[in-house]
């Protein structure tokens with residue numbers, strides 16, 4: 001029809017140069033996932049071998065065809081490993097690329113592999129296997145980071161630094177205690193990782209397109225062969241579910257948020273104004289114009305990677321939120337988010353582990369800062385409660401007057417003469433000087449989980465037994 005063809009032609013012109021070859025090219029570009037899902041080739045091949053083996057075991061395909069299929073898949077695995085494999089965008093995704101190559105290698109037997117299977121359960125399997133392996137890697141990486149902190153905490157169980165609230169000097173703490181705060185945080189991340197591995201440890205393969213299959217497959221056999229605890233229990237849910245990817249991304253986002261807070265502290269502590277730490281050359285850079293500078297680039301980039309990871313979580317939640325059951329092509333968009341977040345998190349943990357291992361702690365600077373800002377004022381108030389029997393509210397008031405006096409004289413609490421202290425409250429004796437030092441302050445905080453070196457050492461031992 002003359003009219004119809006001229007309409008097509010004018011539409012094509014409107015789409016412009018990039019898509020000059022017309023709607024086919026646009027469709028191929030939006031539809032194809034091979035550019036990123038080729039990362040799943042090893043999982044895809046492993047899944048296919050388990051599936052083919054099960055099909056033969058159940059008498060659904062012949063042993064001879066199974067052998068050809070397995071041999072062909074092994075060949076493809078080494079072709080991809082060695083870089084010899086040619087991926088084709090025309091073949092859309094990793095599943096069809098491998099299947100087409102299998103047909104070229106072994107002929108018609110290749111067509112039997114897809115019996116009792118769909119790309120829907122196939123992709124659910126591949127990405128689940130990938131995420132599970134990534135979680136296992138994350139668990140190891142977090143264990144390494146925790147170990148680095150435990151070593152630094154042990155070294156600095158007695159090193160005094162200012163503890164902050166609102167980034168204002170609050171009370172003296174030990175640097176070991178501060179390190180152990182991060183051990184708790186990354187320990188929780190690792191517990192979440194372990195829980196997620198357990199949670200997702202079910203095999204999707206055999207759910208087929210969405211309804212299961214009439215072939216007498218054995219899903220327990222494939223589950224076992226692929227290292228899963230058991231098969232999933234609902235075929236519709238199986239091909240619709242990306243919770244495991246969302247869980248991975250949530251865990252990654254929380255861990256990245258912890259890393260970012262640590263990165264922020266590193267940035268602050270390494271400034272000349274704070275001077276609590278000196279970063280190793282390996283994890284900092286110089287300025288091209290200001291020769292005196294040493295910039296905490298690695299820490300800044302760890303802080304920035306958090307934005308990507310959090311973005312991936314929001315992106316996939318948004319992809320999933322409107323999808324009716326079961327599979328929709330939208331779900332193809334899970335992979336780039338998962339891959340990008342995984343890469344960012346791995347790198348961030350590795351960089352942070354290196355920084356913590358290498359950083360020089362400037363204990364003298366920490367101690368000097370710990371004593372400034374009347375950080376032992378609470379110790380004075382506590383002393384008045386304990387030794388002079390004052391109610392805490394009154395002790396707080398008396399201490400406030402002592403701090404005001406020190407401020408007015410421009411000296412530390414410990415430098416105020418006894419007579420002047422006694423003029424504020426007559427119950428004060430010279431024993432009070434024993435609690436005004438930062439060392440005495442931290443040593444006194446022996447409550448469970450407190451900052452006293454003795455308590456910090458107990459917490460280190462508890463974690464060492466679990467790391």
Ligand code: ARG
Pocket residue numbers: 033037093119120123327329331332333
């Ligand atoms: N490339 C697809 C994905 O990643 C594979 C599944 C395609 N299934 C389908 N029914 N078109 O989700």
